Amino acid sequence: MLAAPPALSRTRIPLALASLGFAVYAIWSVCLHRVYLATGYDLGIFEQAVRSYTHGRWPVADLKGPGFPLLGDHFHPVLLVLAPLYALHPAPETLLIAQAALLALSAVPVTRCALSTLGTKRGTLAGAGYLFSSGLLNAVTFDFHEICFAVPLVAFSAERLLRREWGAAVAFAAPLVLVKEDLPLTLAAVGAYVVWQGQRRWGWAVAVAGMATTVVLVVIVLPALNPAGHYAFAGRAAALQPLDGLGMKSATLALLFVPTAFAGLRSPLSILLVPTLAWRFLSSYPNYWGPGYHYNAVLMPIAFLAAVDGLRRTSGRIRSLSTAGAALTSLAVIAALLPGPPPAPSERAALQAALARIPDGATVAAGSRLAPHLTRRCRVLFFPEQPDGTTEPDWVITSKPLVGWPSPVPAQQRLLADLVEHGYTPVIDNGTVLLLRRR
Numbered sequence: 001m002l003a004a005p006p007a008l009s010r011t012r013i014p015l016a017l018a019s020l021g022f023a024v025y026a027i028w029s030v031c032l033h034r035v036y037l038a039t040g041y042d043l044g045i046f047e048q049a050v051r052s053y054t055h056g057r058w059p060v061a062d063l064k065g066p067g068f069p070l071l072g073d074h075f076h077p078v079l080l081v082l083a084p085l086y087a088l089h090p091a092p093e094t095l096l097i098a099q100a101a102l103l104a105l106s107a108v109p110v111t112r113c114a115l116s117t118l119g120t121k122r123g124t125l126a127g128a129g130y131l132f133s134s135g136l137l138n139a140v141t142f143d144f145h146e147i148c149f150a151v152p153l154v155a156f157s158a159e160r161l162l163r164r165e166w167g168a169a170v171a172f173a174a175p176l177v178l179v180k181e182d183l184p185l186t187l188a189a190v191g192a193y194v195v196w197q198g199q200r201r202w203g204w205a206v207a208v209a210g211m212a213t214t215v216v217l218v219v220i221v222l223p224a225l226n227p228a229g230h231y232a233f234a235g236r237a238a239a240l241q242p243l244d245g246l247g248m249k250s251a252t253l254a255l256l257f258v259p260t261a262f263a264g265l266r267s268p269l270s271i272l273l274v275p276t277l278a279w280r281f282l283s284s285y286p287n288y289w290g291p292g293y294h295y296n297a298v299l300m301p302i303a304f305l306a307a308v309d310g311l312r313r314t315s316g317r318i319r320s321l322s323t324a325g326a327a328l329t330s331l332a333v334i335a336a337l338l339p340g341p342p343p344a345p346s347e348r349a350a351l352q353a354a355l356a357r358i359p360d361g362a363t364v365a366a367g368s369r370l371a372p373h374l375t376r377r378c379r380v381l382f383f384p385e386q387p388d389g390t391t392e393p394d395w396v397i398t399s400k401p402l403v404g405w406p407s408p409v410p411a412q413q414r415l416l417a418d419l420v421e422h423g424y425t426p427v428i429d430n431g432t433v434l435l436l437r438r439r
Contacts, residue, residue, distance in 0.1 A: 010112055010115065013111060013115060013120070013123070013124055013127070014107065014108040014109075014111040014112050014115070014127065015108065017107050017108075017111050017124070017127045017128060017131055018104045018105055018107045018108050018111075018131075019104070020104075020131070021100075021103065021104035021107050021131040021132075021136075022100050022101055022104035024132075025099070025100035025103055025104055025136075025140045026096065026097045026100035026101075028140055028141070029096040029097075029099065029100060029140050029141070029144075030093050030096055030097070032141065032339065033092060033093065033096060033372060035342035035343065035348065036342065036343055036348065036351060036369045036370070036373075036399070037339055037340075037342055037369070038092070038096075038143050038369075038372050039143055039368040039369060039371070039372065040063050040366065040367075040368040040369075040370075040371025040372055040375075040380070040382060041063065041143075041368055041382075042142075042143045042144065042145060043092050043095065043096070043143040043144050043372040044063050044092070044368075044371035044372040044374075044375045044380060045061045045063045045064060045070070046061075046079065046095055046143075046144050046145070046146070047086075047092045047095055047144075047372060047375045047376065048060065048061040048062060048063060048070075048375055048380070049061050049070045049079055050079055050082045050083060050086045050094075050095060051086065051090065051375070051376070052070075053079065053080050053082070053083040053086075054083045054086045054087045054090065058071075059071055059079065061073075062379055062380060062381050062382075062391075063371060063375075063380060063381065063382045064382075065227075065385075066381065066391040068227065069225055069226075069227070071222075071225045072222060072225035072226035072227060072232070073226070073232055074146070074180055074181060074222075075178075075180060075181040075217050075221060075222055076146040076178070076179055076180055077178050078146060078149045078175070078178040078179050079146060082094070082095065082098055085098060090376050091376050092144075092372045092373075092375065092376065095144040096144055098148075099139075099140070099144050099145075099148040100140065102148040102149060102151060102152055103136050103139060103140065103148055103151055103152075103297070104131070105152045105155075106136075106151045106152040106154075106155035106156075106301050107127055107130055107131045107155075108155075109152075109155045109156050109158070109159035109301070109305075110126075110127060110130045110155055110159075110301055110304050110305055110308075111123065111124070111126070111127030111130070112159065113159055113162060113305055113308045113309075114126035114127050114130075114304075114308050115127075117308050117309075117311060117312050118308070118311065126260075126304065126307075126308065129259065129304075130300065130301070130304045133255075133259070133300045133304070134255045134291055134296060134300075135255070135291070135296030135297045135298075135299055135300035136151070136297055136300055138291065138292055138293060138294060138296060138297070139151075139293075139294040139296075139297035141339065142292075142293050142294055143294075143372075145294045145297075146179055146180055147179070147180065147294055147297050147298055148297070149175075149179045150176055150179045150180065150183055150186075150297075150298045151297050151298055151300070151301060152301075153172050153173060153175055153176055153179070154172075154173070154176070154186065154272070154298055154301050154302060155301035155305070156172040157169045157170075157172035157173040157190060158269060158272060158301060158302055158305045158306075159305060160172060161190065161193055161194070161197075161269060162269065162305060162308075162309055164197065166194050166197075166199055166202060166203075169190060169194070170187075170190060170191075170194075170202075170206050173186065173187045173190045173206075174187065177210075177213050177217075181214060181217040181218055181221075181222060182214065182275070182276070182279055183298070184209075184210040184211070184213035184214040184217070185210060185211065185214050185275035185276075185279075186210070186272060186275050186276065186298070187206065187209070187210035187213070188206070188207045188208075188209075188210030188211045188214075188275065189207075189210070189271055189272045189274060189275050190206060190207075190210070190272065191203045191204065191205070191206030191207030191208070191209070191210060192207050192271055193268060193269065193271055193272065194206060195207065196268055196271070197268075218231050218234075219231075235284070236283045236284055236285040236288070242281060242282055244284075244286075244289075245286055245289040245290070248286065248289040248290035248291075249281050249289050249290075251290055251291050252277075252280075252289065252290055252291045252296065253277075255291045255296065256273070256296070256299060256300075256303040257303065257307075260303070260304070260307035260310075260311070263306075263307040263308075263310035263311045264302075264303050264304075264306035264307040264309075264310055265306075265310065266309070266310030267306040267307070267309035267310040269302065269305060269306040269309050270302070270303075270306045272302045272306075273299055273302050273303065273306075276295075276298060276299055277299070280295060343432070347432045350428075350430065350432040350433055351370065351373075351399065351432060351433050353428075354397060354427075354428050354433040354435045355370065355373055355374065355397070357427060357428070357435060358374065358378060358395050358397065358435075360377045360378065361377070361378065361379075362378050362379070362393075362394045362395055363378070363379045363381065363391065363392075363393045363394050363395075364378045364379070364380050364381065364393055364394065364395045364396070364397060365380075365381040365382065365383040365393040365395070365396045365397075366380050366381070366382070366383055366396075366397050366398070367383050367384075367397065367398035367399050367403075368382070368403075368405075369399050370397055370398065370399060370433075374397075381393055383396055383397070383398050384398075384406070384407050384411070384412045384415055385406060385407075392438065393438070394437070394438050395435065395436065395437055395438070396416075396419060396424060396434075396435070396436040397433065397434065397435045397436070398412075398416075398433070398434055399432065399433055400430070400431055400432055400433060400434055401431075416434065416436070419436055420436065423438055423439050424436040424437065424438050424439065425437050425438075425439050
């Protein structure tokens with residue numbers, strides 16, 4: 001069981017690190033958006049959902065398809081709590097700043113536990129290593145995702161597990177069922193840990209409740225809400241590809257355990273990693289296997305707190321190597337995560353001028369980089385998947401040169417030529433942006 005750190009360390013150091021993390025995360029993510037390095041998939045999609053909640057409507061994301069009910073894609077009613085903030089400042093930056101605050105908050109329990117076990121200097125270093133770990137920085141760099149709500153919940157729950165405060169641990173983990181449909185399995189893992197620690201009746205109840213909730217969401221709720229009548233990600237989940245992508249999977253495991261010299265494997269708390277790693281590694285979707293995007297974010301507090309627990313039984317030298325390794329790995333990750341160069345100032349000015357031509361309230365088919373700059377004031381569909389014949393946009397805008405996602409560049413060129421031939425007039429067409437208006 002963890003001892004309580006000194007009062008000064010317990011309050012000021014974790015809060016100072018969390019404040020630092022919030023400032024860095026918020027500034028970084030907002031700057032990426034401002035220089036057109038954020039995307040419609042996924043910042044624009046989530047802003048459309050939160051905007052729907054703000055106006056008292058069912059969450060709809062037209063970027064997924066005209067009138068698409070987003071709760072039929074993933075189960076994340078937790079987004080409703082952002083509606084009051086968005087009402088105060090209706091802009092994508094609101095989501096990014098909220099995400100920064102939630103991710104930074106998770107550093108408080110992680111640092112608190114590290115201070116209790118490792119002392120002030122090493123504990124602070126470990127907290128800083130967590131704050132700038134690969135999973136959190138990837139999440140900040142790649143738009144906004146509902147998973148940001150899960151990270152502090154998991155961190156506070158895992159901290160309470162290490163303190164053997166079973167009721168508080170379950171209370172922090174229970175809201176995970178409102179964040180995403182796979183996360184009740186993490187609640188089930190919390191129950192399994194409690195069973196492992198001898199609290200069988202209480203632990204089994206939590207474990208069964210978590211597993212049953214995931215089944216209900218995936219088998220009943222999501223198919224009922226999805227326009228196609230099935231769980232949209234069932235094919236990926238059922239493919240079972242344990243031997244494919246071993247290099248990517250190894251990189252994911254390495255970033256979880258190598259920074260702390262595999263200390264986390266000495267702790268039973270690592271059982272909380274199993275559900276998320278299992279569904280990702282058994283999937284046929286390669287993006288799930290590697291450490292990129294936002295998929296590792298929810299694993300980082302578990303990995304670091306398990307490492308803190310494991311380091312309780314190691315020598316001082318190993319503790320120093322582990323905490324130093326966590327910090328050094330974070331520095332390397334920061335260098336690796338620097339995105340490609342943003343558009344030049346002249347290109348950004350051209351994009352802004354084109355966006356300004358589109359009036360508020362218009363229906364627009366927009367390329368991914370431009371979509372989140374329109375979602376707060378327009379109905380935005382996704383180009384090149386839109387228009388699809390069901391909804392005719394007033395405007396079509398995409399950055400140039402064209403990017404070969406989600407369809408090849410030649411297919412997009414054919415679509416644009418067809419639009420010009422059948423009812424759309426080029427308003428702006430240069431090397432930076434193409435803007436079409438329906439005649």
